[in-house]
Amino acid sequence: MAAESAPRTARDFARIELTRSILAEGRRQLSQVGPGELSLRAVARELGMASSAVYRYFPSRDHLISALLIEGYNELGAAVEAADAGESPTRLTKRMSAVLHAVRDWANANFHEYALLFGSPIPGYVAPDDTILPAQRVPIVLLRILSDADAAGLPLGSPSVPIPRAEKAAIAPVRVVVDGPLSDERLVRAVMAFSTLIGAISLELFGHLVNGVIDYDTHFDHVVDRMVADLGLRRVR
Amino acid sequence: MAAESAPRTARDFARIELTRSILAEGRRQLSQVGPGELSLRAVARELGMASSAVYRYFPSRDHLISALLIEGYNELGAAVEAADAGESPTRLTKRMSAVLHAVRDWANANFHEYALLFGSPIPGYVAPDDTILPAQRVPIVLLRILSDADAAGLPLGSPSVPIPRAEKAAIAPVRVVVDGPLSDERLVRAVMAFSTLIGAISLELFGHLVNGVIDYDTHFDHVVDRMVADLGLRRVR
DNA sequence: CCCCAATCGAGAGCAGTGCTCTCGCTTGTG
DNA sequence: CACAAGCGAGAGCACTGCTCTCGATTGGGG
Numbered sequence: 135m136a137a138e139s140a141p142r143t144a145r146d147f148a149r150i151e152l153t154r155s156i157l158a159e160g161r162r163q164l165s166q167v168g169p170g171e172l173s174l175r176a177v178a179r180e181l182g183m184a185s186s187a188v189y190r191y192f193p194s195r196d197h198l199i200s201a202l203l204i205e206g207y208n209e210l211g212a213a214v215e216a217a218d219a220g221e222s223p224t225r226l227t228k229r230m231s232a233v234l235h236a237v238r239d240w241a242n243a244n245f246h247e248y249a250l251l252f253g254s255p256i257p258g259y260v261a262p263d264d265t266i267l268p269a270q271r272v273p274i275v276l277l278r279i280l281s282d283a284d285a286a287g288l289p290l291g292s293p294s295v296p297i298p299r300a301e302k303a304a305i306a307p308v309r310v311v312v313d314g315p316l317s318d319e320r321l322v323r324a325v326m327a328f329s330t331l332i333g334a335i336s337l338e339l340f341g342h343l344v345n346g347v348i349d350y351d352t353h354f355d356h357v358v359d360r361m362v363a364d365l366g367l368r369r370v371r
Numbered sequence: 372m373a374a375e376s377a378p379r380t381a382r383d384f385a386r387i388e389l390t391r392s393i394l395a396e397g398r399r400q401l402s403q404v405g406p407g408e409l410s411l412r413a414v415a416r417e418l419g420m421a422s423s424a425v426y427r428y429f430p431s432r433d434h435l436i437s438a439l440l441i442e443g444y445n446e447l448g449a450a451v452e453a454a455d456a457g458e459s460p461t462r463l464t465k466r467m468s469a470v471l472h473a474v475r476d477w478a479n480a481n482f483h484e485y486a487l488l489f490g491s492p493i494p495g496y497v498a499p500d501d502t503i504l505p506a507q508r509v510p511i512v513l514l515r516i517l518s519d520a521d522a523a524g525l526p527l528g529s530p531s532v533p534i535p536r537a538e539k540a541a542i543a544p545v546r547v548v549v550d551g552p553l554s555d556e557r558l559v560r561a562v563m564a565f566s567t568l569i570g571a572i573s574l575e576l577f578g579h580l581v582n583g584v585i586d587y588d589t590h591f592d593h594v595v596d597r598m599v600a601d602l603g604l605r606r607v608r
Numbered sequence: 609c610c611c612c613a614a615t616c617g618a619g620a621g622c623a624g625t626g627c628t629c630t631c632g633c634t635t636g637t638g
Numbered sequence: 639c640a641c642a643a644g645c646g647a648g649a650g651c652a653c654t655g656c657t658c659t660c661g662a663t664t665g666g667g668g
Contacts, residue, residue, distance in 0.1 A: 170491075185647095255578065291531065322597075328574075328580070331570065348542060410653085423620095424618070432654095
């Protein structure tokens with residue numbers, strides 16, 4: 135966790151540059167072949183260097199994938215944050231809708247990156263701690279909107295299902311990622327909404343739901359409408 | 372699509388037997404290493420035969436995976452159907468709850484198989500038509516329960532969001548897999564519920580949601596409670 | 609009945625992969 | 639200025655999917 139020494143020599147700069155190039159080439163390949171097929175040798179070949187040289191920068195293929203994972207989380211997170219920031223802060227419905235659509239749009243535009251983030255995990259690969267914070271960016275945006283709703287006193291439809299004490303404890307850890315207030319009822323619905331979001335996108339992208347016959351554009355629009363309604367979002371203040 | 376000729380000679384039987392053995396060994400390996408790492412050579416090695424001999428039975432690795440895919444869909448489908456059949460047909464809540472839990476339980480017990488079915492698709496691999504019917508078994512069970520609810524006249528909570536004509540058309544193709552009646556409102560909620568189900572299980576299994584800190588057993592119980600309530604299921608007749 | 613073709617298992621081989629090790633060259637530092 | 643650390647390149651190992659060829663076996667038609 136020690137901070138890396140600032141780049142001073144030309145070598146340092148060259149190293150940073152090359153690391154970026156490898157990462158960029160990795161991403162370029164990811165846009166075509168999928169995480170499991172990402173070839174370190176192909177990256178090296180495309181960069182005109184020996185495959186062994188890449189190991190000076192990434193000790194293994196998993197480390198490269200790990201870096202790409204972080205990059206993916208950050209890019210998705212940035213897109214989602216931008217979508218949120220693009221709406222008036224008081225218009226919670228629009229903010230939430232924009233955020234949900236941003237996730238789907240990014241997933242559609244970055245198929246393999248999405249598969250890397252939310253698809254099957256690479257076997258034998260455990261995500262290092264540096265991935266945690268980038269991975270939390272999207273949930274944070276979602277929860278902040280909901281926290282704003284709570285702060286504004288926006289009501290939820292009367293809860294049809296009471297939340298058991300055990301469930302409150304189970305999802306409590308999720309709350310820590312957001313600053314403001316967040317009721318149990320909204321938190322539960324938020325976690326479910328996130329599951330629905332990822333499930334809907336995964337089913338669409340991975341073609342596991344009646345492939346091709348459903349018009350996902352209109353379906354997703356409607357799903358978003360329902361989620362927004364379920365989360366009790368309206369214009370506020 | 373021509374029916375295979377019935378096994379007559381000893382050779383035919385041996386072929387069927389060996390095909391089964393290869394498939395079984397493939398499944399055995401799937402329980403340990405994940406679809407992308409499934410090695411045809413390792414299967415052959417374990418079976419004591421030359422790797423090239425396997426190609427007499429499966430023309431490529433993808434064909435083996437395809438067969439395992441079908442087997443997985445059928446096994447999951449059978450588990451879900453059994454769970455449904457284990458409850459009294461009139462107790463829709465119990466049926467739905469049992470079915471949803473059956474999916475999660477199967478996924479937890481068969482990690483890599485679940486990843487094969489609902490995780491990232493194998494790059495360059497397109498599922499052949501023989502996978503469609505097995506893949507529909509779970510949705511069919513879900514929709515049949517909901518159709519039973521509609522047939523019994525069970526009401527849904529007043530729809531908070533009207534369903535646009537376009538959305539009705541978009542999800543209409545889903546309805547064809549079930550025989551009985553099924554209202555648009557319940558159909559829409561069913562598709563969303565399926566997304567939530569797959570999303571929740573994927574987030575749990577693939578560790579993409581606050582890994583390890585959430586007690587998924589209790590959380591999933593609560594999710595099921597909410598889905599059952601949302602789908603308007605109660606005892607009937 | 610028997611022969612010929614179809615089928616099969618085994619082995620070698622090709623192209624590709626991740627990864628390691630060694631060998632020189634370059635570069636920055638004490 | 640000398641020395642050590644960092645670097646790129648190449649060879650090599652073990653593995654993969656897949657193809658081809660070569661005998662051996664087997665089963666059906668003349």
